[in-house]
Amino acid sequence: MRAVLAAVAAAVLLCGCSSEPAANSAATPSPSGGTVPIPTNTLNTVPPTDAAQPPELPEQATAPPPAAAGPVSSKNLPAPAKLGTGWKTYADPGGAEAGFLGNETWTRSREPHQAAFEALPVGCGKPLPTDSLPVPKHALQGSYRTGAGQPATVLVLRFTDAGQAAGYYGGYQTRMTACGTKGSLQVKQLWSTPDAVASIRAYEGAEAFVELSTVKGSTVALLAQASATPDAQAAWARSVVPALRAVIDSP
Template sequence: MKALVVACALATVLAGCGSKPAAQQPTPTATQVIPSTVSGTVPVPTNTVPTDEPTDAAVPPQVPEQATAPPPANAGPLTAHNLPAPEKLGAGWKTYTDPGGAEAGFIGNNTWTRRRDSHQASYEALPSGCSGHLVKGSLPVPTFALTGTYRTADALPATALLLRFRNAAKAQAYYTGYQTRMQACGTGGDLSVKQLWATTTAATAVRSYAAAESYVDVSVLKGATVALLATTSTHPEQQADWAHTAATALESVID
């Protein structure tokens, strides 16, 4: 169950299954980012490019077509080289090749990275189920989205999501909107968010879902890229120092 909840994110950070939706309003799509909800009969993300280019990441995407082939390991210019090597995130960390499947919501591609639909990934990374003030306003949709999966030294799932925008201004707009929503989420709802620390280009929070596991959520902005890293933790509020290490590792390679 632990691997299912996190390895699917961001979303948060970040990428295809779990126990709670990852956006501000119910999504019509059957597959989700960290954490999310799927079933064994729903369609998996499409690998085709939509006819109409989406313009607002705060609006639910259309239900994707069922994929008939594994997603590519790269997303445009984004590759595994734009994700931290596992040893940079901590001793004993490893990359993890997610086999995918109906419950995971995608077809495995025999590697630890996979392309996501950019609208779906950026929408599902937003917090939902919050008891706090509902933040409104449009957010830019990234041009590319790439997910990478890891396992921690304790064999707990971790997922990174990279969102590459058309330019730095759009990345800044999405990052600001993401942080605003996280800070306004509050506690006591289906999702509770507690901020641990923040700078102008990086932040760490704890996402706790009712009757589910908690996640350490690290977000970083650099250039035209926003990176979201989420990992299950048995002691998430004690991970503030580790999150600084993770943020530095992300910042060094994402853009």
């Protein structure tokens, strides 16, 4: 997963967007004397409205992120004991490869647009829908270690209202279903209910993740657990739905 997300971030960086012209490119001489202005790229100042499109710039990694995202905090993430025997919170140190600086705690605020975009499947063998998706207002990620020592995360996306949350959740599920089981990313659904879905997201030649998604009120939660035996995790995924839904949309 990190390799794919890193590739997305690298693509954004390679776009070369800048709000300032280069030192020697503000103007160029014209044959008749004087100078001819050269247009420069400027960043869009309008708030993003489509989570299905990549942000113009990746999340900043110049300082450790806050441990809360507006009203969304650790209270909106399930306690590790609710997720399984031996689960623990994990203070991710981050680093250059991870693309963020650790803040010495297990939760970190995410740039909402970036977090919502990165959660979508990338590398599918089949074409994905192209409809636009709402951008959340807040995003918070919690890091865990499972009883088997595997990494796991819960991403909480808080939207302006329940309609936007439902819109993103529906678009996310449509893309996961359309992804298919061929390509550099394969997605296999384990089970689904009206308000929760469990899937396996497997990257070719890399690790596989059991993913559980649910929506409640104005909040979408996405849990991802690395697993060597993802097909055996269907019952576990069902068992933790109540723990997620009990806290994710609390004020």
